[in-house]
Amino acid sequence: MIDMKFVRKKYTTGKIEFEALKGIDLTVGKNEFISVMGPSGSGKSTLMNIMGCLDIPSSGEYLLEGINVRTLSANQLAEVRNQKVGFVFQSFNLLPYATAFENVEIPLLFAGVKARQRRDRVMNLLAQVGLAEKVGNKPTEMSGGEMQRVAIARALANKPNLILADEPTGNLDSKSGGEIINIFRQLWQEGHTIIIITHDQNVAKQTLRTIRLKDGTIDNNGNGSAPL
Amino acid sequence: MLPFQTVKQFLRDMRHQKLRTFMTMGGILWGTLAIVLLFAFGKGIHKQQIKSQKGLGENIAIVWPGMTTKPWQGLPKGREIRFTEEDVALLKSKVDGIARISPEYSRWNVFMKYGKNEMVQNIIGVWPEFGEMRNLIPEIGGRFINSLDIVQKRRVVFLGDELKSQLLGERPAIGEFILINNVPFQVVGVLKTKKQDSSYNGRDSRKAFIPSSTFTGMYSILYPNNFVVQHAEGGSMESVKDQIYKILGKKYRFDPADEEALGIWDVTEGMKFLTTFFFAFRVFLVGIGIATLITGGIGVSNIMNVVLEERTKEIGIKMALGAKKSLIMGQFIFETLLLTLTGGLIGYLIGVGIVSVMPIFKVEEFIGVPEIDILGTGMAIIVLGMIGLAAGYFPARRASNLQPVEALKLF
Numbered sequence A: 001m002i003d004m005k006f007v008r009k010k011y012t013t014g015k016i017e018f019e020a021l022k023g024i025d026l027t028v029g030k031n032e033f034i035s036v037m038g039p040s041g042s043g044k045s046t047l048m049n050i051m052g053c054l055d056i057p058s059s060g061e062y063l064l065e066g067i068n069v070r071t072l073s074a075n076q077l078a079e080v081r082n083q084k085v086g087f088v089f090q091s092f093n094l095l096p097y098a099t100a101f102e103n104v105e106i107p108l109l110f111a112g113v114k115a116r117q118r119r120d121r122v123m124n125l126l127a128q129v130g131l132a133e134k135v136g137n138k139p140t141e142m143s144g145g146e147m148q149r150v151a152i153a154r155a156l157a158n159k160p161n162l163i164l165a166d167e168p169t170g171n172l173d174s175k176s177g178g179e180i181i182n183i184f185r186q187l188w189q190e191g192h193t194i195i196i197i198t199h200d201q202n203v204a205k206q207t208l209r210t211i212r213l214k215d216g217t218i219d220n221n222g223n224g225s226a227p228l
Numbered sequence B: 001m002l003p004f005q006t007v008k009q010f011l012r013d014m015r016h017q018k019l020r021t022f023m024t025m026g027g028i029l030w031g032t033l034a035i036v037l038l039f040a041f042g043k044g045i046h047k048q049q050i051k052s053q054k055g056l057g058e059n060i061a062i063v064w065p066g067m068t069t070k071p072w073q074g075l076p077k078g079r080e081i082r083f084t085e086e087d088v089a090l091l092k093s094k095v096d097g098i099a100r101i102s103p104e105y106s107r108w109n110v111f112m113k114y115g116k117n118e119m120v121q122n123i124i125g126v127w128p129e130f131g132e133m134r135n136l137i138p139e140i141g142g143r144f145i146n147s148l149d150i151v152q153k154r155r156v157v158f159l160g161d162e163l164k165s166q167l168l169g170e171r172p173a174i175g176e177f178i179l180i181n182n183v184p185f186q187v188v189g190v191l192k193t194k195k196q197d198s199s200y201n202g203r204d205s206r207k208a209f210i211p212s213s214t215f216t217g218m219y220s221i222l223y224p225n226n227f228v229v230q231h232a233e234g235g236s237m238e239s240v241k242d243q244i245y246k247i248l249g250k251k252y253r254f255d256p257a258d259e260e261a262l263g264i265w266d267v268t269e270g271m272k273f274l275t276t277f278f279f280a281f282r283v284f285l286v287g288i289g290i291a292t293l294i295t296g297g298i299g300v301s302n303i304m305n306v307v308l309e310e311r312t313k314e315i316g317i318k319m320a321l322g323a324k325k326s327l328i329m330g331q332f333i334f335e336t337l338l339l340t341l342t343g344g345l346i347g348y349l350i351g352v353g354i355v356s357v358m359p360i361f362k363v364e365e366f367i368g369v370p371e372i373d374i375l376g377t378g379m380a381i382i383v384l385g386m387i388g389l390a391a392g393y394f395p396a397r398r399a400s401n402l403q404p405v406e407a408l409k410l411f
Ligand SMILES: Nc1ncnc2c1ncn2[C@@H]1O[C@H](COP(=O)(O)OP(=O)(O)O)[C@@H](O)[C@H]1O
Pocket: A011, A012, A013, A018, A019, A020, A038, A039, A040, A041, A042, A043, A044, A045, A046, A047
């Protein structure tokens, strides 16, 4: 699924260079259920953004489903984001003026799915995350948990194999957070590969593998080769 | 992505962002309206001026007797130069580039009477061409003086519209007899009301016009007060004036270069001045227009800046969900064009509305009839559209050139 070889990411702010990722080697197989942990600023989000093709590495190789991301054009990258990856953000990132239905519909529009199929797909997805009643609601008319479920439905729109979630429960109370994690567990059971960044030990416990980051390097890749 | 769905999504996004849509469109609407009105009123005033000038007549000059200011062929300066009706006929046959010419005899404060109504006004004796030269167009059912009137020295009269109302009121005038100097004259025509700004011998609307032959018979005089000459379409008054000085100079022995020997009012010079003046006026309007557009453009770009944060985030989200750059820029350009055209169109329509209700205010005499200027309007919409496009295009392009994550956390 994912193959990273010595991936680095440098940020330049003015004259200051900062290396957020200092050579990451990582392999993720099909249908894994992974949590990523680490102190704040350790590079979890940076790593996740690169995995989701929302950002590109400064050096090193990243292969997603066998495709070397470096060789892709901007349009091909857009297609990868549209088809192969579903991304769930901590702050939801829903379009504020669009309804739940319209938000979930966006990736399908970009994919050129026909109206009738689009409609069916969106309704199924919203039912799947338990929001069949809220199709016409805007983000302002929904709770945090509901917004995050819309975001998950949107991430699933084009049936990507890989679902990435950057602290998806970070802005939620524990009950809503638990519901969100249950949805991810269900998606994993359906065959998706799930990677979740979390600070919550209880969330991490539910996954099958925990990757620990520290100062831009992998402290423990969760394959049992290093101590917890 | 299917084009229809693209358009639909654009429209939906715009509908959802009412404030941005409204403000951007408002800026363009206001700018367009300002320009439309500015140009409409400018054009109205210009046309009004031309019309007033033309009320006197187009391509004409009026020639009076004068006095020499240079000695010539042994004759002293200070001699009075007069001309006869035969001279006018001579000029007509000799001068190249004359379209029409007519002597003009005038007498002021002549007693006129119809029934119980009595008036004292000016009467003018002229040839038939005079009517066409001086824009004396008869109201329906009437006519101006014709050549038979001249030959037969008929006692017929063509009345100015004001004079007609004063003498005959609302009554139909054609065929009626009025007394001029206690001599009955039959009315053959009444002047159709016209706009006239400049005049000599008083306003045409208050005069009575009779055949030149009738006039000279009545007053037994030799010399017309002046004559009116019109140069041929496409010709010039300069050459006609030169020839008049030469021919009359030869006959009455004065220096053709002595301009004071004849008094000439070249009305076409006024036209030339007017054209120059209104060219300058238009340049001024364009200046104001550009200033207005820049102001409007700054407004639009400020609004764009206000929404930049929201927009950049939106672009980030869309890119994260797989939107291609071309789609994002396409949406942006489509949106700006639609906003500009809609705003421009509404501004234009409001302008047209204001222009079309102007006649209610009865200010035509002062500012003319404002008229929509397509060129100015088009210019306004194009410039505003370009400013709007530039104001939002560059931020949008910058955002869409970023990696999605950068656009998402730019603010
Ligand atoms: N755009 C950026 N420019 C500069 N530094 C950044 C940028 N994004 C992240 N960083 C830095 O990189 C480090 C890792 O950030 P991040 O991946 O967000 O950490 P985490 O998600 O583990 O908290 C942090 O020190 C952060 O300050």
